[in-house]
Amino acid sequence: MKRTGQPTINDVARLSGVSKKTVSRVINQSPLLNEETRRRVEEVIAELGYVPNPQARALALRRNFLIGLIHDNPNGQMVLGVQEGILEAIRETSYALVVRPVDRRSPTMVADIRNFLEQQRLAGVLLLPPISENEELASMCREIGCAYVRMGSTTLDDPEHLVASNDRDAVAEAVRHIISLGHQRIGFIAGPPGFRSAEERMAGFEHALAEAGITIPRSMIADGNYTFDSGRAAAERLLDLSPRPTAIFASNDEMAAGVLHAARQRELRVPDQLSIVGFDDTAIAAHMWPPLTTVRWPIVSMARAAALKLIDPDHAADEPSLFLSSLIRRSSVAAPPKG
Amino acid sequence: MKRTGQPTINDVARLSGVSKKTVSRVINQSPLLNEETRRRVEEVIAELGYVPNPQARALALRRNFLIGLIHDNPNGQMVLGVQEGILEAIRETSYALVVRPVDRRSPTMVADIRNFLEQQRLAGVLLLPPISENEELASMCREIGCAYVRMGSTTLDDPEHLVASNDRDAVAEAVRHIISLGHQRIGFIAGPPGFRSAEERMAGFEHALAEAGITIPRSMIADGNYTFDSGRAAAERLLDLSPRPTAIFASNDEMAAGVLHAARQRELRVPDQLSIVGFDDTAIAAHMWPPLTTVRWPIVSMARAAALKLIDPDHAADEPSLFLSSLIRRSSVAAPPKG
């Protein structure tokens, strides 16, 4: 009779004069239970402050009450927003969040993740872009029976395995806005090759241009990889062009910050001489000078929905899987200079 | 004979013709073992790809292989840096990282954390500022026997429970630098009251001033709370002064970004008319225009050391607990304007 530490299910059973199994039924909301019994057991539980031991449950259920976040360090603000959303979803539950960064360039990535999932026996995982776009990874999750949700820029999977934004439409809207102000020479800085989000954003750009009957030389499209430095380098190339673009759409905010940096070094005034648009609406966007016009996608809400899908796979399809982005107009965009 | 899922310790025992316990000894590196036996068991382990089940271990050991990160959302970049450091430390181990945000304004915070720790039975937790400065929280960890490390701006605890930077000295060095350029009217934007880091940084500021024999009016010290907006608001007040400061030290980078924002709105040229210094060297610092002179503290290394202390409490004191910050000179600082 060691009274050390937390009370266990045995203590509850003994004190309420029922068997362990009955207590277990009470905990797990079994429907076939005498109301009277349930009430009595619940009283004892409350009195003792009993809480089920997650380790023991994990062992018996062969499944942990952990939600995994697997990512390849896509972008700091994004990871933070996602964590915030997941934590909102699991706040009042017994779930916890475990974070697992991986290296997408590693040839053993899928195998590594598989080991991790099998060992930790997570309840489910949220896959962030760009690795969420990896089909092999998704099949592996299905194969080992691990619940998963993929976050992406477009329809990657069934609704119960997906939270996605509409990057293509959002970029098209942003570009239409630029065009409506009179810009014709619009530069574009792409995201890294192989990223679905990069492709979607580029497609939105091209769509808006085609729609308006504008054609631009291939040189107006520069490669980037979502980093500040790549944005700056791309902007250098774009601004070396003659005539140079009067507006630049960067596929994310960090690269847009790089564009601004390059513009400043050339003593180009933004937005008078050069308009800039970004994507993500990360913290940096509103804090730049001038504040950046950008596309905001509801990352926290998306992550929250994703976590809810993972926690309750049966109703996963009830949570929304498609989310709308919107254009945030700040002061980095203006009409092009005359002449 | 169910051959489903992972091999267990029993499979290893059977195939290598020894008892479970012997396998257990091999796993746990027991010294008293026949070399021959160990070799044989290890072969079988490798062959089967056996990995101990963390859930079962957790139950038997009454201790999980999880490192907890507990924080009150101090600042996005910091949380990310810390996660990176922890993950470096546990990369090759069987530990995982679980993240737990809390609300320091909640009266039940310590109790909530206690419940979390007792239920999850974490191997140890890393406490981030500002809650790391909470003595009640630290005593609670000691009381329930949970290993902990506090991250702070000064000596908060014994070396085995601490990773700290020398904020005071670092700020003093930065301010000396400003003074050496000829600045006399230096404004200061403080961090939130009650934050030890805020106090330390202020102390460093005052120390450097006193050292140089400079006295400033009380109005040159403005309140802030580490947010962009508070930095901007504080800068407004400072720049309304007459004569206004020729340099402003902001207690973190985000506030420094706010100062820059305010300066731009007034069309003050930085650094010609106003020098700005920040603290943290977050991503934003190098990407602002002009790039921000700031203080860098080795957050990733500190977090890595903290995690190593948690993983191996016996050698916790071997890992360094004091870390040096350094001044990063960029272009937001110049000599004050003449006259």
Add this chain to the structure above:
DNA sequence: TTGTACGCGTTATCAC
């Protein structure tokens, strides 16, 4: 140096 028997706290099976 190695093995036996049991405990860790929970859930699942299958009787009653």
Add this chain to the structure above:
DNA sequence: GTGATAACGCGTACAA
């Protein structure tokens, strides 16, 4: 409806 009893996979006394 409810309760013995056996998993779940590993660690630890204690014995051999």
